[in-house]
Amino acid sequence: MPSDLDTLQPWNTQTARFKRSRAIMDDATSQSAKTAKGTGKEKTVDDVPVKVTPRKGAASRKCSIGFDLGGTKMLATVFDGDFNQIGRRRRRTRAFEGVDQSVQRIIETIYEVLEKAERTKDDLTCIGMGCPGPLDLDQGIVLEAPNLNFKKVRLRKLLQEEFGCPIHLLNDVDAGVYGEYRFGAGRGARCVLGVFPGTGIGGGCVYDGKILRGRENSCMEIGHTQVIPNGPLCGCGLRGCLEAVASRLAVSAAAAQFALRGQAPHLLNEVGSDVAEIRSSALSRSIKAGDKAIERCVLLSAEFVGVAVANVVHLLSPDVIVLGGGLVDAMPEQYAKAVLTSARARVLPSARDSFEVRVAELGDDSVVKGASAWAQRATV
Ligand SMILES: [Zn+2]
Secondary structure, three states: OOOHHHHHHHHHHHHHHHHHOHHHHHHHHHHHHHOOOOOOOOOOOOOOOOOOOOOOOOOOOOEEEEEEEOOOEEEEEEEEOOOOEEEEEEEEOOHHHOHHHHHHHHHHHHHHHHHHOOOOHHHEEEEEEEEOOOEEOOOOEEEEEHHHOEEEEOHHHHHHHHHOOOEEEEEHHHHHHHHHHHHOOOOOOOEEEEEEEOOOEEEEEEEOOEEOEOOOOEOOOHHHOEOOOOOOEOOOOOEOEHHHHHOHHHHHHHHHHHHHOOOOHHHHHHHOOOHHHOOHHHHHHHHHHOOHHHHHHHHHHHHHHHHHHHHHHHHHOOOEEEEOOHHHHHOHHHHHHHHHHHHHOOOOHHHOOOOEEEEOOOHHHHHHHHHHHHHHHHHO
8 A cells, every 4th residue: 555655745845846935836836727727726715615626736735634533632634635645643632621622722733734734724625523422413513522521512613613614523433434435444345334342342334435324413333232132231321232242341351350360371461450451452462472261352252243243234234344443453364254254154144245354454544534535525
């Protein structure tokens, strides 16, 4: 895969030329007018949605922003019209400082990343924001996000007032799945189901190029589908949810017991038996060091994910299942294989060869890429 830096280089050359002076920039644009008609350089972005037309070369200054708003970190990236990444800024969210400060921090981060990309807010066509928690998708309101201390925050309105371009809020997991659909492991699929087992288990689905959603909020809460009737209590208050038996927290709790019983010596030696300390990376190292009991815990998580995936296969017939998140990263190939085996064993014979299970490719960039691409799609 070409790195972002490869695509960044020609753009930088062009920008350096633009920077020399406004006059030169105008000359350069008028000279290239034959091939890049209506580059939009002189246009300003109003409240009116702006059409985003991919342009060859670097004559256009138009850009979009993808924003990943997390409870601990926020990541903003700028993309040019050809979807090359031309700026990137990551900061701590510091949600404990309050809602006003958090919104201010988001705004500052956007200005900073624009500056890094040598763009201004007048060059912005749209911003896509991947946000946690239930959202009012149509109104652009974060209804409740405990990790951010957000409750009914009208984020779209606040950002629209500041930047004057269309702002699109979407669920962060949906943004990640859309990113994988457009640029990663889900490319070319008709229907992509994304499952991300981490501290919880997030899910999302892109069908015929659209993110599946409910009337107001997002959907595909695969983590709270029931896989064991009356099973263990989930953080949501229901019993037997996939998340209660297959999330990183569930696996870490089981792993801690094996460590205490002396059946996972490497894990015990490295991080002890405190669930909070048993993160995915520690699980991964313990498996590599030979803790078979921990490997079984992670593969059991994959088997449960396969149960939930089989149910979705019967409902939507996704052709690609994309798996990501910390637990998958602990042993990617084995985890994906175990999900496939488990799901195939639980679907109708006609569906057994109808889907593939792939490991996510974009890592931390999936949300920003997906959010920005979704915003561009929605803006056109
Ligand atoms: Zn639940």
